[in-house]
Amino acid sequence: xxxxxxxxxxxxxxxxxxxxxxxxxxxxxxxxPWCLIPKGNKEDVELAIGSAHQAFKTGEWPTLTPxxxxxxxxKLGDLIAEHADKLAEIEVMDxxxxxxxxxAQLHYLPQWFYYFGGLADKIEGSVIPIDKPQVFNYTRYExxxxxxxxxxxxxxxxxxxxxxxxxxxxxxxxxxKPSEFTSASAFEFAKLFKAAGFxxxxxxxxxxxxxxxxxxxxxxxxxxxVAFTGGxxxxxRVYENAxxxxxKVSLELGGKSPNIVFDDANIDNxxxxxxxxxxxxxxxxxxxxSRLLVQASIHDxxxxxxxxxxxxxxxxxxxxFETQVGPVSTEPQFEKILSYLKLAKEExxxxxxxxxxxxxxxxGTGWFVEPSIYTHVHNKMRIAQExxxxxxxxxxxxxxxxxxxxxxxxxxxxxxxxxxxxDIKRILELSNKLQAGTVWVNTxxxxxxxxxxxxYKMSGIGRESGKEAIYNYLQAKSVWISTQxxxxxxxxxxxx
Ligand code: NAP
Numbered sequence: 001x002x003x004x005x006x007x008x009x010x011x012x013x014x015x016x017x018x019x020x021x022x023x024x025x026x027x028x029x030x031x032x033p034w035c036l037i038p039k040g041n042k043e044d045v046e047l048a049i050g051s052a053h054q055a056f057k058t059g060e061w062p063t064l065t066p067x068x069x070x071x072x073x074x075k076l077g078d079l080i081a082e083h084a085d086k087l088a089e090i091e092v093m094d095x096x097x098x099x100x101x102x103x104a105q106l107h108y109l110p111q112w113f114y115y116f117g118g119l120a121d122k123i124e125g126s127v128i129p130i131d132k133p134q135v136f137n138y139t140r141y142e143x144x145x146x147x148x149x150x151x152x153x154x155x156x157x158x159x160x161x162x163x164x165x166x167x168x169x170x171x172x173x174x175x176x177k178p179s180e181f182t183s184a185s186a187f188e189f190a191k192l193f194k195a196a197g198f199x200x201x202x203x204x205x206x207x208x209x210x211x212x213x214x215x216x217x218x219x220x221x222x223x224x225x226v227a228f229t230g231g232x233x234x235x236x237r238v239y240e241n242a243x244x245x246x247x248k249v250s251l252e253l254g255g256k257s258p259n260i261v262f263d264d265a266n267i268d269n270x271x272x273x274x275x276x277x278x279x280x281x282x283x284x285x286x287x288x289x290s291r292l293l294v295q296a297s298i299h300d301x302x303x304x305x306x307x308x309x310x311x312x313x314x315x316x317x318x319x320x321f322e323t324q325v326g327p328v329s330t331e332p333q334f335e336k337i338l339s340y341l342k343l344a345k346e347e348x349x350x351x352x353x354x355x356x357x358x359x360x361x362x363x364g365t366g367w368f369v370e371p372s373i374y375t376h377v378h379n380k381m382r383i384a385q386e387x388x389x390x391x392x393x394x395x396x397x398x399x400x401x402x403x404x405x406x407x408x409x410x411x412x413x414x415x416x417x418x419x420x421x422x423d424i425k426r427i428l429e430l431s432n433k434l435q436a437g438t439v440w441v442n443t444x445x446x447x448x449x450x451x452x453x454x455x456y457k458m459s460g461i462g463r464e465s466g467k468e469a470i471y472n473y474l475q476a477k478s479v480w481i482s483t484q485x486x487x488x489x490x491x492x493x494x495x496x
């Protein structure tokens with residue numbers, strides 16, 4: 001049986017990759033290919049960026065008012081809402097995340113298009129009460145130009161939309177390169193984009209291997225900004241390449257987030273919060289609460305409870321709404337997680353749950369890892385410092401607030417943190433001290449289009465979602481208008 005074959009989307013047209021090469025995309029549940037993805041090369045990069053550049057400079061897009069851009073984004077939001085179930089199924093086929101999670105994500109996704117569609121005509125410059133007579137000074141915000149958006153495989157359309165919606169609201173044009181492992185949904189999204197009535201060239205989608213075309217995309221002289229989500233090592237390379245052209249960059253990178261439980265917390269809620277922080281999405285989220293910091297006084301009792309709950313997790317087909325833990329998304333990621341399980345043993349951590357590839361009959365033929373919990377971990381171990389991006393929890397005890405904050409912040413990352421306590425003084429003090437872009441108190445893994453998201457330290461630069469996000473795609477211009485009848489001394493800068 002022949003596999004469905006996708007094409008590149010350039011200038012509102014569907015086209016084969018210039019080298020006529022495709023590769024297979026695998027379903028992580030079966031570990032079998034299910035569709036064919038264009039293997040783009042440098043020529044495709046040229047075509048896509050050329051199209052985006054042309055659309056930014058000429059044609060209909062730059063003539064649209066912000067209100068009209070917003071209306072197109074609303075229309076796109078409506079189309080996503082209409083097709084959310086299909087998009088969710090495609091993402092599950094590609095990345096193996098649970099249909100319950102992807103379906104919720106895709107049904108929520110239109111909100112980013114409505115929010116930034118609404119914001120498009122509310123970005124106001126200001127009239128500056130300037131300190132010089134007979135001068136009128138005002139600011140305006142202008143788009144940057146061509147934005148290259150590069151995304152990972154774990155939440156493909158969500159993370160692409162966090163870039164596409166504000167970038168388009170601001171008036172830019174885009175080239176999207178999704179992860180090589182999960183490109184199908186980006187092409188399905190492009191069909192909706194075209195149906196929404198956007199002019200040609202405003203969004204272009206090309207696929208291929210980052211190692212082949214990533215540098216070409218970032219280094220291209222017609223690119224004004226790179227919006228990247230992915231691992232910290234790739235992020236560093238993107239940052240270096242972008243620096244060569246002094247391009248604007250936003251980076252959403254890795255994490256190793258602490259989930260901190262104090263003995264005064266509601267323990268049953270904290271148990272659920274810790275489990276959802278690490279085993280939902282099979283631990284493959286940047287915000288995974290992969291370090292459990294638990295107060296020594298309740299350590300044993302708490303570990304018993306999380307092990308008991310984690311044991312009940314139903315592993316299986318991610319397309320079933322009953323499944324609670326799905327496969328790992330890609331084969332390299334599966335191998336990487338297994339290598340960390342080996343490392344945990346070598347480092348002397350005690351495995352109290354899992355610790356191996358899954359043998360359960362529910363696991364099918366795919367890439368399944370057992371939910372794994374390790375105690376006797378100290379924060380200097382590699383399993384406590386490095387992002388594993390899988391269902392692996394490192395448990396570290398602490399004695400008091402001071403030690404909790406010191407362990408929590410002793411990490412190169414700073415994406416998120418969880419805090420479980422009922423003491424308001426502690427909540428206020430510790431949430432100020434935590435070096436993380438997001439702090440959840442008595443909850444975990446909450447996101448919204450309304451609230452900024454991004455990393456401290458090596459977890460990134462810039463913010464996505466919320467009002468802040470649109471300024472990642474705009475630049476301020478200061479305009480000075482003189483009403484003087486006579487220009488003063490031309491050899492001296494006018495400071496008064
Ligand atoms: P990755 O390997 O860094 O890849 C991310 C993207 O970069 C992919 O599209 C990849 O293409 C591309 N790429 C590879 N080499 C490149 C280059 N030289 N120049 C430009 N782009 C290049 O990350 P991943 O394994 O897909 O995703 C997992 C990582 O993403 C984790 O570290 C996770 O924490 C992070 N993440 C962060 C956030 C956040 O918001 N902070 C959200 C989700 C995930 P290929 O797929 O072809 O390699």
